[in-house]
Amino acid sequence: MVAVGEAKEEVMQLPDQERVLGFLDCFASDPPNVVLLEGGGPEEREQCALYWSALLNCKSASPGPCLECSTCTRIFSGTFRDQYFFSGSEGPIKIEDVRGIRNVMGQKPDSDGFRVFIVSQAQELTSSAANALLKSMEEPLPNNAFVLLAPERNKLLPTLVSRSWVLTLKWSDAGFAGLEEVQAWVERLLDFWDTGKGLFEHTAKKSDVDADLVRHIIGVCQKSLLHLMIGRLEDPVSKYWNSCLDSTYFGNLDNLFKKSLQALDYQVNPPLVLDWLAIQVYQWCNLDRS
Ligand SMILES: [Zn+2]
Known part of the structure; x- marks a missing residue:
């Protein structure tokens, strides 16, 4: 069990991403089916994805998620039952990995919020896996939301990008002296x-x-x-x-x-x-x- 308040600490590590978090807050009342987060670093992208997941599910959101309730806490500790996380950090994400999604999508989420599918390192999707995912995105079922994370959008299939609402996290200032x-x-x-x-x-x-x-x-x-x-x-x-x-x-x-x-x-x-x-x-x- 993750300590209450830990979610808050995670988000406080995102001081440079205020702009993207603000956009997500604005979109939460009418969430786009697919959000693509590019830019920043891999951990920042994941934290922003969890923030979006919390925003869609926290009952005390006003306008951002409270980051303290049991839903927010479970989302940030990866134990929320309506959150599916595909990592990609250990190599390609294959079609078998995403195939199971269709069955899950047809059912109502366990909670009365959103079921959130997060694909971290979406550039690791094989083309057959990406196409299977695309199919699910093209026939959206209510209360399912997708989040794709990638260093840059041009590392993904253009069809995936065109399906997505793209937000660019602030690029790291490391090495940029200007x-x-x-x-x-x-x-x-x-x-x-x-x-x-x-x-x-x-x-x-x-x-x-x-x-x-x-x-x-x-x-x-x-x-x-x-x-x-x-x-x-x-x-x-x-x-x-x-x-x-x-x-x-x-x-x-x-x-x-x-x-x-x-x-x-x-x-x-x-x-x-x-x-x-x-x-x-x-x-x-x-x-x-x-
Ligand atoms: Zn909350």
Whole structure:
């Protein structure tokens, strides 16, 4: 038996993932069938998956899971009966491993919450196992939720990714010494959105702008979007967007950031991705001014 409060400690080890946890909180009232968590480290991805599982099952969620009740505790100790965990850390996840799912899915969960299937290291699914899983996802039965975890989405079958609601955990800052540089770029973006000037002369120096840097810049924008969505205007970007964009643009921004990350995954030239992102946002911010 796991001590009460241990779940809370696990989640407190996720200080950098506030943005993703916030999105999960927002989605809990109408949960997507499949959530794919990429980025971060393997343990962080697993902790976020357990957080989502707790969110779907905790009776005291308001808006996050309480992390103290017996349901939350069992979820974090891996003893919750409606939670199925496929590891993948010891080699490929085979079709036999996922085949049993169909039978289980047809039955009602033991509790009155959600049955959660977590596939950690989803990149270890063999293609036949991935296809079997896909079949289950395409014919969703009520109160079943899937969570796929992988370092990057492009390590999975595209069909699995297109079925999923993808959330990108903050990439590890280890080895990345350029946080001040990220801040400088965010200020340039703000300037550009306001005046239409002062960006391209910097992105034109292509050697200065690599994919890692652009990922971090997008990460800052995503965090600001979350702040904007929950009305916590505590950073300059969310304040600025709040001055010129209404809530109908939240979805556009979210999609834009996801597509930009995807473009980086597909090896699109990082300065181009940054220019494209900047121009899109500029247009939205200035629609009413023209
Ligand atoms: Zn709870």
